[in-house]
Amino acid sequence: MEVILKQDVPGLGKKGDKVSVKDGYARNYLFPRNLATPVTKGALKEYETLQAAKRDKEERLLAEAQENARLIEGKTLVFTAKAGQGRIFGSVTPQEIAAKIQKSYKVQVDKRKVLLDENLKELGTHRVEIQLHPKVRAAVNVEIRAEESR
Numbered sequence: 001m002e003v004i005l006k007q008d009v010p011g012l013g014k015k016g017d018k019v020s021v022k023d024g025y026a027r028n029y030l031f032p033r034n035l036a037t038p039v040t041k042g043a044l045k046e047y048e049t050l051q052a053a054k055r056d057k058e059e060r061l062l063a064e065a066q067e068n069a070r071l072i073e074g075k076t077l078v079f080t081a082k083a084g085q086g087r088i089f090g091s092v093t094p095q096e097i098a099a100k101i102q103k104s105y106k107v108q109v110d111k112r113k114v115l116l117d118e119n120l121k122e123l124g125t126h127r128v129e130i131q132l133h134p135k136v137r138a139a140v141n142v143e144i145r146a147e148e149s150r
Contacts (some may be wrong), residue, residue, distance in 0.1 A: 001026045002039040004047050007036055016050050026109040047052060065133030068107045070131065075105065083123055083146035091119035097128060101140070120144060 001023045005013050009030070013019045018039065021030065030036035077100045081088040094114035095118050101109050115129040115137075126142045 003036040004039055005030075005036050005042055007035050016047070016054065018047055062133055062135060065136040068132050069130075069136050069138035072101060072105050072107055072140055073138045074141070075126070076143055077101065077104065078143045080143060080145050080147045083144075086123050087121055088123060088144060088146075090119045092142060093119050097140075097142060099132060101130070 002020055003026050003035060004016060005015055005017050005019060006013050012021070021036075026036060026038070031038075038058055039047075076099065079092050079096070079100070081092070083089065091112075094116050095111040095112050097116075098109040098111040101107055109132070113131040115131060120126050120128075120142060123144050123146055124145070128142050129142055130138045130140060132138060
């Protein structure tokens with residue numbers, strides 16, 4: 001029996017997927033728990049509409065991520081910090097990098113998408129990868145300078 005899932009079902013599929021299951025499983029488990037609906041002309045039309053909307057949204061998000069990557073690719077972010085012997089006191093975190101990108105280039109970046117193994121603690125220039133979309137990455141240079149003493 002062909003059904004369209006209304007919710008994610010572990011081991012079967014995600015919401016909106018069209019799957020084939022045994023009649024008893026659909027009748028006794030999926031339908032009573034409102035996890036799926038049988039494939040009918042109306043349900044199939046709704047399924048196709050949802051799939052088209054999903055594709056359009058994914059394409060739009062990919063295009064937006066590519067445009068944002070073009071805006072920030074290769075740019076240099078400058079941070080100043082108190083330093084001694086080539087190391088800074090404290091560190092530059094992914095949250096600070098994301099905030100600086102937002103402020104400087106008006107590109108929204110989630111701090112979890114700033115790909116750093118550990119916080120930056122050395123003076124100099126560091127190359128940092130930013131994951132803007134599962135298919136799109138951009139690299140920025142983070143320059144850390146010592147604060148001028150007065």
